Amino acid sequence: MKHILTLCFLSFSILFASNVQLIKKENPDSNTTLLVIGGIHGNEPGGYFTASILSQHYNITSKNLWIVPNLNRDSILQNERGIYGDMNRKFLSIKNNDPDKTIVDEIKKIILEPKVSLVVNLHDGHGFYRKKNQGSIFNPNAWGQTCVIDQCQLKQNQIFGNLNDIALNVKNNINQRLLAKHHKFDVKNTQTKYDDEQMQLSLTYFAVTHNKPAFAIETSKNLSSLSQKVFYQLLAIEEYMKIMGITYKRDFTLNEKELAKILKNYGTLTINHNFLLDLNNIKKILRFIPIKSASNDFKFSHSLGEIKESKGVYKVYIGNKLITKLKPQYFKISSNCPESFIVEVDGKQIPIEKASKFFVHDDFKVLGIKGYRVNIIGYSSPHKTDESGLVIRKKDMNKLYSIDKNGSIYRIEFYKEDKFCTMLLVQFK
Known part of the structure; x- marks a missing residue:
């Protein structure tokens, strides 16, 4: 059973390196590249829906943007942090028999590509970070609404190596567009090398130890809607692009209302190049779907589209959302049909x-x-x-x-x- 993403943009290339979907939006003017990673944790939809919108609704007009919208695909389908354990704690070492090994090894290679100039890993975190304790939701142990860095500075010859200054710049500009006063962002420096053994196992620390500037953006799980999380994630990414000199055009106005509309658009699914389904407002179950008994080709217009077959039923997902179930009727497919x-x-x-x-x-x-x-x-x-x-x-x-x-x-x-x-x-x- 093949699963392929199709996007109708001339400047894109979409690569499946092992199990990692990598979307490249490139221009010939520069090797400066921002790598955005969504979905390392399957129960943090703000991150992977943001990456999906970035892949489908942004046109990069100078320099380069690479996007991995759904790194931990199996965990996204089950809306679990990590069904094989926390993937973001496997970047220092990983066992050969770990089901996540192929993905972790592949994303490491992508991070270390010479073209990659800066890495942003997208998360949803608990609560609202505050430097002083203000209760169970607002406190220093919270992760939500933060620009996370592992240390202040990389080597002097790294163009984007001043992590602290960049993070401060990003959070200050986000805070100019807050939807509510208590949504304010701050910089959270985990000082990983000295103070946080768990973060020493993470993706961003792997990057910075290889002299790659890396940041995490954590929107709060306590925000009231997915569209709010995506709004802040996109604000942050646009700030990183501005710092890197990456120019872009988007086909929507960046506000909560517009994002809510986009998030409800699940696009289409084409099966075997001959069967089209509009996934918007689709019924929960469709019966007698004519497909082959094996080796079916599923193509989504949405970058988070996935098919999971179970007991003869094909479940259609967009991210962590179960959109519909297809009950098949198996047919041989004619090879001589009109176009x-x-x-x-x-x-x-x-x-x-x-x-x-x-x-x-x-x-x-x-x-x-x-x-x-x-x-x-x-x-x-x-x-x-x-x-x-x-x-x-x-x-x-x-x-x-x-x-x-x-x-x-x-x-x-x-x-x-x-x-x-x-x-x-x-x-x-």
Whole structure:
């Protein structure tokens, strides 16, 4: 079973190095590169949803941005810190039989790439950090709302080696845009080499011991929404990009309301290049999904998309969110299907590419193709096995068979003899 991310941007490259998804947004003007890592802890969604938005909604116009949106993918699916133990405590040493070893070894190699100039590791932390104890939520042991450094300074020849000054700059600028006064950020210096044996095992300390500037951003788990966490994470990353001279454009206004909309957009899933699902407002269970019995290709438009098969059911995730369950109907797949079909939409004939969606106000009609059978899922035609050539209106459809909760989106399936060919989605407006 293959799982592939597809993003429609010309300047991107997306690499799967072993189990690590690395998204590169590069320009030829410089080797200066910011590496952003999300999802080292599976129960900290602020970090990995931030990295996902960064990968899908930011265009880097000078210098380079590398993104690992979902480092600890298995733990993200289960919404657990680390199902094989804390991955962020495995960077000093790791046993050969540890299930995390491949990932840890691979991210180490990425961190040590000569191009990587600065590393930011994204987290959600408990409470709100304060230098003086102000109760169980606001205290020196809290991690939330901090720019974390392991030490103040790297070697003098490191261009971004003054970690303390950079962290102070970032937190000061974040604090100019707080959503609430008690959300304020501060710098937390763990003084890892001398004071924190646990942090000596961490990703950022691995980086700084190899003279790579590294920071952690911790938004508070006590913030009221995921959109608030992502807001602060993106503010921080934009500050790091500013310090590094990385210029960018984003396709949204950075505020909590806009982020809430983006976070609800789960994109699409294409199966075997011939079956499209719109994951927004999709029903909790879809039955009779025509796929192969093995070696299926799943392609998400969302960088956090994952498939987990269990007892013959395919669970579809975006990050830690279970979006839907697919109950399959196994078919052989025809290899000689057309790339497009002619559909009469509201009286006008138009070509529709396979595995795509079209919109209808009043009615549609699929024009027949010799040798192919059309099955409109949710339409009942008792005297016909081929439903091409029929004028179909929304009132003719049975909402029980829609793929969305509103009863507006339906499947049009094409078969050649007894083999599945492809599918279109029709959405009534």
